Amino acid sequence: xxxxxxxxxxxxxxxxxxxxxxxxxxxxxxxxxxxxxxxxxxxxxxxxxxxxxxxxxxxxxxxxxxxxxxxxxxxxxxxxxxxxxxxxxxxxxxxxxxxxxxxxxxxxxxxxxxxxxxxxxxxxxxxxxxxxxxxxxxxxxxxxxxxxxxxxxxxxxxxxxxxxxxxxxxxxxxxxxxxxxxxxxxxxxxxxxxxxxxxxxxxxxxxxxxxxxxxxxxxxxxxxxxxxxxxxxxxxxxxxxxxxxxxxxxxxxxxxxxxxxxxxxxxxxxxxxxxxxxxxxxxxxxxxxxxxxxxxxxxxxxxxxxxxxxxxxxxxxxxxxxxxxxxxxxxxxxxxxxx
Ligand SMILES: Cc1ncc(COP(=O)(O)O)c(C=O)c1O
Numbered sequence: 417x418x419x420x421x422x423x424x425x426x427x428x429x430x431x432x433x434x435x436x437x438x439x440x441x442x443x444x445x446x447x448x449x450x451x452x453x454x455x456x457x458x459x460x461x462x463x464x465x466x467x468x469x470x471x472x473x474x475x476x477x478x479x480x481x482x483x484x485x486x487x488x489x490x491x492x493x494x495x496x497x498x499x500x501x502x503x504x505x506x507x508x509x510x511x512x513x514x515x516x517x518x519x520x521x522x523x524x525x526x527x528x529x530x531x532x533x534x535x536x537x538x539x540x541x542x543x544x545x546x547x548x549x550x551x552x553x554x555x556x557x558x559x560x561x562x563x564x565x566x567x568x569x570x571x572x573x574x575x576x577x578x579x580x581x582x583x584x585x586x587x588x589x590x591x592x593x594x595x596x597x598x599x600x601x602x603x604x605x606x607x608x609x610x611x612x613x614x615x616x617x618x619x620x621x622x623x624x625x626x627x628x629x630x631x632x633x634x635x636x637x638x639x640x641x642x643x644x645x646x647x648x649x650x651x652x653x654x655x656x657x658x659x660x661x662x663x664x665x666x667x668x669x670x671x672x673x674x675x676x677x678x679x680x681x682x683x684x685x686x687x688x689x690x691x692x693x694x695x696x697x698x699x700x701x702x703x704x705x706x707x708x709x710x711x712x713x714x715x716x717x718x719x720x721x722x723x724x725x726x727x728x729x730x731x732x733x734x735x736x737x738x739x740x741x742x743x744x745x746x747x748x749x750x751x752x753x754x755x
Contacts, residue, residue: 427468430461431476434469438478438489445491449479452486499647500679505655507662509618509641512634518627571597586709587720601707605670606632612668612701613638620659620669622651626677629670629705641666650681653690660698668701674719675708688722 434449443449450458455466470487473479479487556563562572570576576592583590598604613619615637621629623642633640641659643651651671660666669691673683683691695702704721712718 426461427465428472430455430459430465430469431472434473435476435478438473443489445489447489448485449487449489502646503623503644505623505642505644505652505659507641507659509639509663509665511639512630514627514631514634518631521627571595585718586706601705602628602632605629605703605705606636608701608703609633609636609638609668609670612703614667616665617667618663618665620656620666620671622671622676622679624678625670626672626705633670639665645676645679645681647679648681649687650676650679650683653687653694656691657694660694660700666698666700668703669695670703670705672705672708673722674706675711677708682719683722685720688720692722 437443449470452463452466452470455461456463470479470481474481474487478490480490481487570593573592575597576595579595579597580590580592596604596607598607609619609632613636616639618639618641619633621633621640621642622645624645625642630640641663643655643659645651650673656669671683673688675682692702702722706721709719709721
């Protein structure tokens with residue numbers, strides 16, 4: 417068979433060759449493929465044949481034309497994986513011992529030569545990095561004294577005022593005095609746990625949960641009861657009730673109630689309400705790590721936090737590695753004693 421004369425086969429054969437190259441990462445998503453003219457000249461195809469091959473690849477969703485720029489490899493559709501199956505809770509209080517794996521996870525997480533999925537660090541390419549740097553520089557220029565002066569222990573009052581306004585989006589009505597500004601969510605969680613628990617006490621956590629919070633629990637000599645999570649619904653309030661009745665030393669629940677890490681589940685508003693009522697009855701603190709609450713789809717409203725309880729803590733974060741966390745403890749006396 418003469419590939420060069422049998423026109424329909426020639427273009428589909430060329431499409432096969434190019435798609436093999438794309439599959440083997442010769443051209444990566446976003447890369448420009450050689451131009452129609454280049455391919456035609458280099459391999460003695462007619463321009464029409466090359467164009468038809470590109471159209472075939474376009475129909476298969478592999479490439480996309482860009483006006484006056486040529487054909488580019490399309491970003492591959494992420495195939496939906498089946499959700500992980502739900503495990504049942506094994507009611508068992510354990511010490512937390514983290515292995516050397518944690519160290520490795522952080523090392524991998526900060527690597528720049530591949531996409532780190534172990535830490536939830538967004539790529540600088542998708543952040544408004546330039547605008548952030550401009551704002552930071554302009555604020556530092558306008559308020560040089562604030563940069564070097566020792567600040568208020570609870571954080572700059574102007575910032576706390578902005579935070580009080582901002583959290584109305586999360587369903588909270590708070591005042592600047594309800595806030596303590598911390599360096600990242602981890603410090604807020606550390607303070608919150610110290611305000612609620614003593615060594616040997618038990619904290620209810622989701623399983624799986626973010627390893628950094630387990631590390632804080634370990635450092636405070638606390639124990640955990642791990643609750644099984646449904647990949648979409650999160651923890652079950654019934655399991656919380658069972659755990660509370662079995663373990664009188666539970667002093668706090670530490671949950672990522674919105675877009676949890678690593679599963680991504682969000683507790684429904686009804687479950688949040690039931691959880692709060694249950695914990696209020698048992699006088700157990702709810703520490704909500706709300707670092708990802710802002711990551712909702714633009715078309716949807718921000719999920720609320722459950723934070724209605726007299727002893728609850730909100731640990732949230734304006735991310736982008738600038739590391740401002742804000743924390744609200746409706747028991748400020750206990751919280752501020754720790755500062
Ligand atoms: C659920 C969760 N909480 C807290 C943190 C840590 O936040 P920070 O770096 O502000 O201490 C992370 C980081 O990935 C996280 O995934």
